[in-house]
Amino acid sequence: MMSCIVIAQEQGAPPDDQSIARARRLMRKIDKDRNGTFEKTENARTWKRYQRLDADGDDCLTVQELGSDRTAYLQTGGRRSLDVVYKTVGNRDLLLDLYYPTEMSPSDRCPVIVYTHGGGWAAGSKQGAARGSFARVFLDLVGHGFAVASVDYRLCKPDSGVAMRDCVIDCKDAVRYLAKHSDSLGLDAGKFFVMGDSAGGQIAQMLLLSPSESLAGDPELASTPFQLVAGVSWYGPCDFERMDLFNHDDRPDFRDRFEPRILGTSGGTDAAEAKRELLENKLQRYREISPVNYLAGDSPPLLMIQGDKDTTIPVKHAYYMKERAEAVSASVQIMIIRNAGHNWRMVDAEIDPSREAIEDRTVQFFVDHR
Structure with missing residues (x-):
């Protein structure tokens, strides 16, 4: 259940296994077309967050490039x-x-x-x-x-x-x-x-x-x-x-903007009943x-x-x-x-x-x- 202890990555070193594993998890979230890479055209706002990792300047990020993120x-x-x-x-x-x-x-x-x-x-x-x-x-x-x-x-x-x-x-x-x-x-x-x-x-x-x-x-x-x-x-x-x-x-x-996050209501056929119960x-x-x-x-x-x-x-x-x-x-x-x-x-x-x-x-x- 516990990850092994590893030595911290040095700047310029290749990504270690844990960095690659994290990059793969991230790729699954941002790779909307499921082609294994994240392109600038998929989501401009998300691209701005990670574009510094585009080492070859091709407007496309690979798992290896995502894994090189030293700010993580x-x-x-x-x-x-x-x-x-x-x-x-x-x-x-x-x-x-x-x-x-x-x-x-x-x-x-x-x-x-x-x-x-x-x-x-x-x-x-x-x-x-x-x-x-x-x-x-x-x-x-x-x-x-x-x-x-x-x-x-x-x-x-x-x-x-x-x-x-x-x-x-x-x-x-x-x-x-x-x-x-x-x-x-x-x-x-x-x-x-x-x-x-x-x-x-x-x-x-x-x-x-x-x-x-x-x-x-x-x-x-x-x-x-x-x-x-x-x-x-x-x-x-x-x-x-x-x-x-x-x-x-x-x-x-002034309005209460926190109610949805405090009550945590969800969608579905029983949503109205669930919210009524929570409001009580x-x-x-x-x-x-x-x-x-x-x-x-x-x-x-x-x-x-x-x-x-x-x-x-x-x-x-x-x-x-x-x-x-x-x-x-x-x-x-x-x-x-x-x-x-x-x-x-x-x-x-x-x-x-x-x-x-x-x-x-x-x-x-x-x-x-x-």
């Missing part, structure tokens, strides 16, 4: 275990990537940071750990002796029946898997941490604050307890019941996936970093979480970034503190709680 994984120079199957749902394997500290002996047991990617619960992948600020944070943490586990989970696609709670359940099962196999994986089961951004920030908060036995998924993993030490949420929401927290400019015509339990569903409801005096420390001009996940969430934490004496720190929109986009002026300061604060928070 963290280039740590250390050991890594890619595409580990942590559970299977239906006929789909759910995967995680595990990166080890750059200096680690076979007998070591290292702390691990579980990364849950963003994407509105409907997009994104574990490869997000290897991009932008996330790569810089995780490479720094690997250098500090942490392992990093980047997790894929089911996504809330139309008519899939997948709801936000399923995203949380999958990520909880990933943590349960890591805890269950901590000895063979070389992980310290007493030093698990979590980090996520946007939707992944909400998932990270849920993993950190909700009881380990709640939201059970795979029966083979359900009995495995885990304890998280601390966590970081970048621009993640904390409460779905308080929809006013999502209304950044207090518009009177709507409030329960909203409360269940709101991390703020799990705050307690003994909750593990949480750092929330949010932009003051974020219109996707307004800064109100950080202030509200801090307010609720103080009421129950929970450990929640907030860092507010001025002039920052979602994903630390600059709004009107340079963000302050800088992106580098955000990365440094994130790394130091984990180091301080190790």
Whole structure:
């Protein structure tokens, strides 16, 4: 069930077997005419994402070219275990990537940071750990002796029946898997941490604050307890019941855009009945996936970093979480970034503190709680 540990690819090296296997899975998704290659004419938007890999400039990508993508994984120079199957749902394997500290002996047991990617619960992948600020944070943490586990989970696609709670359940099962196999994986089961951004920030908060036995998924993993030490949420929401927290400019015509992803209704002849049944339990569903409801005096420390001009996940969430934490004496720190929109986009002026300061604060928070 567990992938073997391999040495990280060096820049310019030919794709290894795991990179080719990933490229084949990707090809099955994007090769609409099923001819074994992906042409620019098949989907212009998808082509833009991968055109840098077109080494021979023929407007056509092969599996070998897709497998050469060095941005898909963290280039740590250390050991890594890619595409580990942590559970299977239906006929789909759910995967995680595990990166080890750059200096680690076979007998070591290292702390691990579980990364849950963003994407509105409907997009994104574990490869997000290897991009932008996330790569810089995780490479720094690997250098500090942490392992990093980047997790894929089911996504809330139309008519899939997948709801936000399923995203949380999958990520909880990933943590349960890591805890269950901590000895063979070389992980310290007493030093698990979590980090996520946007939707992944909400998932990270849920993993950190909700009881380990709640939201059970795979029966083979359900009995495995885990304890998280601390966590970081970048621009993640904390409460779905308080929809006013999502209304950044207090518009009177504000609408709830999350209902389909929270309820997870699917199509088919029974869709109307299924939705009616879900609506009867709507409030329960909203409360269940709101991390703020799990705050307690003994909750593990949480750092929330949010932009003051974020219109996707307004800064109100950080202030509200801090307010609720103080009421129950929970450990929640907030860092507010001025002039920052979602994903630390600059709004009107340079963000302050800088992106580098955000990365440094994130790394130091984990180091301080190790």
